[in-house]
Amino acid sequence: MPEYTLLTVLAIVVVVLLDLVVVRTRLLATLGFWLALAIMWGFQIPVDGWLTRLDEAIVRYDDQHFSGVRVFLDSPIEDFGFGFAMVLATLMVWTVLARRERSSIEHAGPSAD
Amino acid sequence: MEPLRYLLVLGACLAITAPLEWVIGARVYRRPRRLALTLVIAMTPFIVWDLVGIGRGHWDFSSRYTLGIDLGGVMPLEELLFFVVIPICALLTHQAVLRLGARVWPRGRLAREAAEAGAIASLASEAEQGAPRA
Numbered sequence A: 001m002p003e004y005t006l007l008t009v010l011a012i013v014v015v016v017l018l019d020l021v022v023v024r025t026r027l028l029a030t031l032g033f034w035l036a037l038a039i040m041w042g043f044q045i046p047v048d049g050w051l052t053r054l055d056e057a058i059v060r061y062d063d064q065h066f067s068g069v070r071v072f073l074d075s076p077i078e079d080f081g082f083g084f085a086m087v088l089a090t091l092m093v094w095t096v097l098a099r100r101e102r103s104s105i106e107h108a109g110p111s112a113d
Numbered sequence B: 001m002e003p004l005r006y007l008l009v010l011g012a013c014l015a016i017t018a019p020l021e022w023v024i025g026a027r028v029y030r031r032p033r034r035l036a037l038t039l040v041i042a043m044t045p046f047i048v049w050d051l052v053g054i055g056r057g058h059w060d061f062s063s064r065y066t067l068g069i070d071l072g073g074v075m076p077l078e079e080l081l082f083f084v085v086i087p088i089c090a091l092l093t094h095q096a097v098l099r100l101g102a103r104v105w106p107r108g109r110l111a112r113e114a115a116e117a118g119a120i121a122s123l124a125s126e127a128e129q130g131a132p133r134a
Helices: A004-022 A031-052 A078-108 B004-023 B031-056 B077-104 B109-118 B123-129
Strands: A059-061 B059-061
Touching: A004 A078, A031 A059, A031 A078, A031 B004, A031 B077, A031 B109, A059 B109, A078 B031, A078 B077, B004 B077, B031 B059, B031 B077, B077 B109
Parallel strands: none
Antiparallel strands: A059 B059
């Protein structure tokens, strides 16, 4: 399997396990996550496309290191997996920090954000 | 204009999502400490991944469409900013979805998730307990 493909699959497995099993933020079980992801994938098509479109590529991918499947504006399909992992990781860390702040506020009394 | 292209793409992402903070009230920029910590923790592995990708020749960057400021001689400044801008867009989108959902359906699933995520004060439980929150 090409390396970018392999790393993408690995990243997806890791963030999913973190969310559901290890950290238990369980964002994958929320409606809000999937709605937000759908919106972001919608925007990723033109934004990523603007970076990857083959006639004027800003980021240039070596065909032998990914599946070779390009979607929409020449974006490697792996980019959408990369995006999924990145978004889930971001929301997961934010959620953990928010919970931690809230529990420390509940213990220590009111304070600012 | 061509060397500014990557930077302009990122700027457009920030511009398009800005109303989520200032109109819908996502409260992401207004939590700078939590935001900074989130970016450092969540993006470090992806920046490492990017560096591995660059190092192993998975991708590279057009010098025509970037500023030419390469951090450590390998990563264009814009690419590092990508790992600041895109997660901010993600947080704004998620918080906005929760807040809007809670506003439209105050007793719906998104309202419950918004309250759990701290995106809104707990509206439903306030209504049930009659206990207003500051």
